[in-house]
Amino acid sequence: MRTSGAAAASRPFGGLAAFFWTEVRVQAHEELAMATSMTVQGVLLVFVWILNPGLLGVALVGAVIFSMFTMGQRVLNEAAYVRIDHKANELYLAGPLTPEAYFLGMAAGVLLVYLAPVVVVAGLAEAVVHFTVREALLLVGCAAAVWVTAISIGYVFSTAFRDNRAIWAYSSLFFNVFGVLPPVFYPIGLFPGPLRPIVLLMPPSAATALLQEAIGAAHLPVGAIALAAGGLATEVVLLFTFATFWARRTVRGA
């Protein structure tokens, strides 16, 4: 008996490339959203530039990391919206497209479309900080790690919502609080010492702590660096594994 697209079935991440391009096409029509995706970062950068221009490099690095973190918010909004409003999950997942390909394809599509402004900010950071190759690679690695944690959190949270109006309020609150309050746009040295272990375990502030240490904007003890690096790496693996597990589980109304 013929199947309809059996080639994509049962392989982990089967159908990923096709759904990725679908999402790119869907997202690429949102020019206004792309243009305004840097609003929070832009405002904070202006504040820093006015209040303490010496911290502009730190803030620009933070803006790159924060931008990758907010990709999770975009994934949360998109996944919940197309599920609640369009029933896209039912159309796509009652077929050979695997749930993990649906999740990752959507996240990667969002990333590609919203990446250009992030690259511009990264370019500005380079102009101010003058990264070494090692620092530049660390920036890319940390940005990627934060992206993976953020899209994983975003996708898992998206499955909890039944009403689009609730999504906008909660997703904005979550991603702004965890992306702005911790030392992402300012040096970790300004953050109260006893609470530092907590922010070193949060993906965006862990990433910026490592970057601030690398560019000389912070001087962290080895234990703190290990906590940030180890925590971030562990979160990447655990959150992504859980998100793919959750994507599979929630296909069936869990």
Add this chain to the structure above:
Amino acid sequence: MSDLALRSVDLRKTYVGKGAPPVEALSGVDLEVRRGERVALLGRNGAGKTTFLRIASTLLRPTSGTIEVFGLDADRLPERVRPYIAVVPQEGKPFFHLTPREQVYTYLRSRGLGRESAHARTDEALERMGLTEFADRLSITLSGGQRQRTMVATVIATEAPLLFLDEPSIGMDPFARRSVWASFRALSGKGSTILLTTHYLDEAEALSDRLYIVERGKVIVNGTAEQLKRSVGGTLKVAIARGAREAEKFRSFGETVADGETLTIVVHPERLGELMDLAVRSGLTTTVGPVTLEEAFLRVVGRSIDED
């Protein structure tokens, strides 16, 4: 491989919500659909049709019972079942920022179809659904009916062996509905099996080889539209103007229903002459017509409600 496209045995689903009493959506559904058949699943709102479709299409787990698609256990082996099925979800919408052409094409690609095949099937499906003219307009600019046609085009383009269609023609005009019906018949001719839910009883009659009526999570009727119509006591419906006051006279002919002053009786054709004689002798005017599936449905489901 099984001769049955779909089989459920004692399928049950109870929704358990926090702080709310459990809701038994399916209370032991036994259902069989043979390969190549077109079967309609009818029922009132909340009868359990969509729950059944969601379980059969691997989107929901049953509480208990068996559900098989082409002999494969759809509950335990959803990944093996999914390549054989496609679903038009209830109230589903295409991506607003894709054109119908992009929607259908990218969906086929995500199912693993090659470029050439996906292009060819996209063009064919759009033409079948009368969407060629709108194929390159963003879906956000299309009417509700055109969007629904895009959803149907997306799914029929798959030519999947088993299609689940949850109210596929909702919001469509009569011309569009007939295009959809023709497409389903064509797909069925190619060997696809179709299980659809609909509240348009004319659609169910026009499209289905067989139908099931579900009421409160149970199958109460399994048969053809003709059998269902016969089951209500006849195939003809006689409306007697101002006959409601004389209902007692006509009771022996069949089930009578008074609607205002008009009395409606469902009769077998062989007793029609006798009934007409009595009406004429009583000075009453009559109108005769066939029993529609909708009337049969109302009576069968109504009886079931009364019995409960």
